[in-house]
Amino acid sequence: MDRIVIVGAGLAGGRVAVELRAAGFTGGIVLLGAEEHLPYDRPPLSKGVLSGRVEETTLPLDLDGVEVRLGQQAVGLRPGAVETDAGPVSYDGLVIATGATPVRLPGEGPQRVLRTIDDARRLRDALKPGVRLVVVGAGWIGAEVATAAAKIGAVVTVVEAADSPLQVALGG
Structure with missing residues (x-):
């Protein structure tokens, strides 16, 4: 393999990138994340971020030598390429580490979910x-x-x- 693409720039995706390097993988690693944030710790979102005690939860991951593409959402997959909203990203190896999506209730009423640091900040402000x-x-x-x-x-x-x-x- 020459190039591994990791879809999902959260804790799992970030750790995969670090562990690939630690295991001796010398090829290209691309870490794709829909959010504009480096991998961060999610448990403090519902505790520290909501209360205002914590503002930043970025993880201290060594991503040197990893091509980090933030703000690029994966929208499809085909053999050899991940389709993103910024165009295709080719791969020899693929890791999907996207996590879960919050469930929204049917209906017209205003709803908030808590999955991302931006969700936590908006909820805290409200x-x-x-x-x-x-x-x-x-x-x-x-x-x-x-x-x-x-x-x-x-x-x-x-x-x-x-x-x-x-x-x-x-x-x-």
Whole structure:
């Protein structure tokens, strides 16, 4: 292989690039990310970033020798090339490390999701004392968002399909 393309410039994609070099791969590595940010840590988004205690969560990854293409979204795949919104990127080897996409509810009402650092910053800016917020899902992220919003003074309602919060994560 001469060139490996990694689709997804989050923690997983960034670690793949670092580990390829550590394992001795000397060919080209292209790290594609739809966001304009270098790989960053996501757990602080629902804790530190929402509360304003943390602004930056960029990971200290050594990406020297890696062609990092931020702001390029993968839109398709064909043998030997990833189609991006900036044109095709050829590869001999491919790693897809894109993660999950948040689920949006059907309907016209305003919705926010929390997946990216930009999502966290927009949500933080919208959270004010007295703002009414409904959090759908009482897993780890939903519980952390509800807690951060309540600490700011928002009026928070949490809706969960399971019998109790964190039931899926902790069992019960």
